[in-house]
Amino acid sequence: MTQYQHVIVGSGLIGSFIGGIIGQSARVSFIGRSIWLERLMAGITLTDYAGTEAEHKAGKGECLEELPAKIERSVIWLTVKNTALTELLARLQPVVAPDCVVVCCQNGLGAAALAHKYLPGIRVLQGIVGCNVVWDESLKRLQKTTEGEFFLEQPESLAPELTKALSTVQHKLLTLCWRQDIEAVAWAKLQLNLANSINAIVNKPVRAMLLDRGCREVIAALMDELLAVTAARNIRLPKLTRVPARYLSAVLRLPDWLFKRLANAMLHIEPNARSSMWWDLQAGRVTEIDYLNGAVAEQGALSGVSCPINKRVADQVKSLQRSTLVAARRPLDGNTLKYQLHLE
Ligand SMILES: NC(=O)c1ccc[n+]([C@@H]2O[C@H](COP(=O)([O-])OP(=O)(O)OC[C@H]3O[C@@H](n4cnc5c(N)ncnc54)[C@H](OP(=O)(O)O)[C@@H]3O)[C@@H](O)[C@H]2O)c1
Incomplete structure (x- = not known):
């Protein structure tokens, strides 16, 4: 069976950080604004307050300004702000194949429920970013400025290949923490x-x-x-x-x-x-x-x-x-x- 692909949809601060981490061990594509795609193609450094560092440079073919015609067998990391979610989900609806998994990474309440509504039949999981991330333009660096794990909803059952794909977000810069009590x-x-x-x-x-x-x-x-x-x-x-x-x-x-x-x-x-x-x-x-x-x-x-x-x-x-x-x-x-x- 083919491996899951990773697609970051809305790669700003959180999307580029998560995507940069996934990029350490798997192939990842970014959909976002040109300013972020240019940064990613030029190469960025991911750091934390303890001085841990990782580099990521995205290939040209991995950076898109628009959604592709179809997204299949992918983990879609949805990292736009809540305010952009409704419009984006409406555009994702005809594009996302049923074998995709969507991870909603927004703060606050309501994002995963909205994704369920727009993407019936697609598996939606909630992710919560426990840390803050800022961009340093002069150093081309995405910096994790606070402590905090990445909490990921743990459903009752998850196929091993999907567990493996979702676990690519685990790194010394960001600890993955599976949670049954995600609410x-x-x-x-x-x-x-x-x-x-x-x-x-x-x-x-x-x-x-x-x-x-x-x-x-x-x-x-x-x-x-x-x-x-x-x-x-x-x-x-x-x-x-x-x-x-x-x-x-x-x-x-x-x-x-x-x-x-x-x-x-x-x-x-x-x-x-x-x-x-x-x-x-x-x-x-x-x-x-x-x-x-x-x-x-x-x-x-x-x-x-x-x-x-x-x-x-x-x-x-x-x-x-x-x-x-x-x-x-x-x-x-x-x-x-x-x-x-x-x-x-
Ligand atoms: N930053 C943090 O430290 C942090 C920490 C924990 C949780 N969070 C949460 O994570 C979520 C994302 O926050 P963020 O700080 O990463 O936001 P962000 O930096 O604004 O990133 C979102 C990116 O998505 C882009 N976007 C919006 N609609 C799009 C579309 N249709 N197609 C492609 N790109 C699109 C935005 O562009 P435009 O600006 O042009 O709309 C922006 O570049 C929020 O819910 C936030 O509360 C953030």
Whole structure:
């Protein structure tokens, strides 16, 4: 039987990183924008904070700007943002053969369900990228800047050749972690991603945001709402960080002096780092807010749990998305944000 091919669909930061890793042991094709395809054809370095390195150079025939007429016997690693997913799935529908497997790698909630809807009869698995990846243009380097594994849904049965194909994502740069409780992992990752919107709203680096107790209190309130939703659904959140999920908000609420002492690891971030939602907002792009804080509010409503802070934060990000003055706004302090969100 022929081996599975690998196709990265939407090769930006995550797609190029995952594809670069798969490329260490298998053939991989990339579908993406020309800027990324040129980088991949010129050759990129993959690194992590510990100094591990790998190189990948894609061949011309492995880089496409458009979907091919047919994709057969392939693992399709779907790595566009949630905001691009519906349009892409509609275009994939007539192209994907039934012997393909689709791995959805989006943050937040809803991507795999959407893929199931558009690709009936195709096996869809959920993947969760637990780390952050950034691009360094001067060094042509994709850098994994935080700890975090690649969590992959473990279905009840999987043919050995498919297990082998999916395991090509295992590398010393990225640990593959099979999970039967992938829904719980998605919620646990979402808990960590709730701060992205606050970073976008307050318009200052992540480190400065974490050193502002008012901002931390808002993030803690967002997390408490998510914990109430998962508790109502009997979802047990796995531990993705040094601090277990249920204690994170208590740590965030500590006074500055104690927070700095106890949460030192959280502050080990590059002083100018910003969340991807901040970058999207500044560039006038639609953000993933509906799949993050918006999804918590929506799922809360379905479970009879009110999530007013997540809802107001989602509304505030959407209002910034519509504003023409977003790039020129001034940084906001945490106490002002608390007041705006009626959180006092
Ligand atoms: N970056 C991280 O550190 C990180 C970590 C964990 C999880 N995630 C999640 O992973 C997902 C991907 O994030 P990312 O940061 O990799 O995003 P990204 O860098 O924007 O990559 C997505 C790429 O797909 C392209 N694209 C969109 N529609 C396409 C289409 N129809 N055909 C071909 N290419 C298309 C985008 O181009 P345009 O920009 O032109 O649309 C972009 O270059 C998100 O859900 C994100 O939340 C990201």
